[in-house]
Amino acid sequence: MGSIIYAAxxxxxxxxxxxxxxxxxxxxxKSANDVLKSLSKKKNQKxxxxxxxxxxxxDNDGIKHSSQNKNHYTFYPKVDFxxxxxxxxxxxxxx
Numbered sequence: 001m002g003s004i005i006y007a008a009x010x011x012x013x014x015x016x017x018x019x020x021x022x023x024x025x026x027x028x029x030k031s032a033n034d035v036l037k038s039l040s041k042k043k044n045q046k047x048x049x050x051x052x053x054x055x056x057x058x059d060n061d062g063i064k065h066s067s068q069n070k071n072h073y074t075f076y077p078k079v080d081f082x083x084x085x086x087x088x089x090x091x092x093x094x095x
Contacts, residue, residue, distance in 0.1 A: 022065065022074035029054060029090060031071040055087035 026032040032052040057064070062077040077083075 022076050025057075025064075025073055025075045027071050027073075035072075051089045053087040054090045057086065061086065 024035075026035065029052060036052055057075065060078075061081055062075055065074040065076070067073060
């Protein structure tokens with residue numbers, strides 16, 4: 001859930017940017033792991049991204065906003081969305 005607030009709260013210049021309040025999601029575990037591994041050490045130390053979670057979303061869970069990257073989209077959950085119910089942390093081997 002860290003990426004939901006990081007851009008908007010840690011970088012005040014983004015507080016009025018709707019995209020900064022979304023959760024970055026990827027179409028598969030490989031794409032998510034590739035991005036996680038590519039984060040700079042400085043950014044990773046500040047935000048402490050450490051794992052990838054897997055889950056299945058429906059249109060009733062919130063809004064999905066596509067980006068130019070076909071492997072990525074931004075998700076805006078509904079107020080009552082239960083992250084613990086929908087996502088599970090996956091091990092490094094993708095299981």
